[in-house]
Amino acid sequence: MPELPEIEHLRSTLRPALLGRTVTSVKVLRHDVIREPATEATDDRGGTPSGRSLLASQRIVGLERRGKQLAIVGDAGTAICIHLGMSGRLLVRPQPLPVDCVPPHTHCIWRLRDSHRRSALLFVDPRRFGGIWSFPSLASLFEQRWRRLGPDAASISAAQLRSALRQVQRPVKAVLLDQSKLAGLGNIYVDESLFRAAIHPRRSADSLSDAELRRLARSIRLVLLQAIQAGGSTIRDYVDGNGRAGAAQARHCVYGRGGLPCLACGQALAADRILQRTTVFCEHCQPTGEEMMVKKASLSLR
DNA sequence: CCGGACTCCTGTGCGC
DNA sequence: TGCGCACAGGAGTCCG
Secondary structure, three states, X not given: OOOHHHHHHHHHXXXXXXXXXXXXXXXXXXXXXXXXXXXXXXXXXXXXXXXXXXXXXXXXXXXXXXXXXXEEEEOOOOEEEEEXXXXXXXXXXXXXXXXXXXXXXXXXXXXXXXXXXXXXXXXXXXXXXXXXXXXXXXXXXXXXXXHHOOOEHHHOOHHHHHHHHOOXXXXXXXXXXXXXXXXXXXXXXXXXXXXXXXXXXXXXXXHOOHHHXXXXXXXXXXXXXXXXXXXXXXXXXXXXXXXXXXXXXXXXXXXXXXXXXXXXXXXXOEEEEEOOEEEEEXXXXXXXXXXXXXXXXXXXXX
């Protein structure tokens, strides 16, 4: 479940492995992971999706991130956007590739070289919630895709948060998960941020005071920064570009700890479902404030 | 307009 | 030991 910290850490581990390398060929093993906008061109042999729109024969000159999405930029301008979804990985492997270095569910392989080394970049995604989008330029990626994303969570300000939550009568957790409002948070870091800010996940988004907005913005930035520094959270799938797991999961205060004692007050943590997502919080440390809550629809009996 | 439910998909871990 | 099922959930889509 890579969220912003995992992607940011991945970016930093991929940078030395990719920047300056030239893509000698691209092999798409599973075509449907290449998403819109469709790759219109085909290669010389016809039929298979074009290598060029997937960076073939380009030198890699940039690695960008917005929210949970990564972009690899080539020197001909092409920008491919990669979203890892739930279970996606990007791995750098030696080339030629020993058979046991190609994991199951490898969908795309970029072969790379520089003056003295060959390597390969693999996109692996068992659940296929992820995907790859190609754009002729970084500018068109911004205009067509990243424009739909809210401000990046790693640098969110209280003012940006205020405008994202303004006039929204939904649980604050639901809004924080909405990538068009705020880009980068997933289930783990939303729960961690709300716990740190001592805000109940079901509070109506528009009910947060200025003090709470400042606290929440600061908590989000801090939780993400600490997770980036710890190399991201490895719950099940995530590994960085070198195949290494992260360590941030050891710092989680609430995620995955439903029923266990709150690290602050000792009371058993509550587990609930918001937007079909398991939500863990402390009823004591994250008080409700009754009239500010979004009620569960199922509670409207009588 | 809004929010909830459903969909895609596979690996894991549990209960029986 | 093995089977079946619940669960994990990012994000798009559909429906009330």
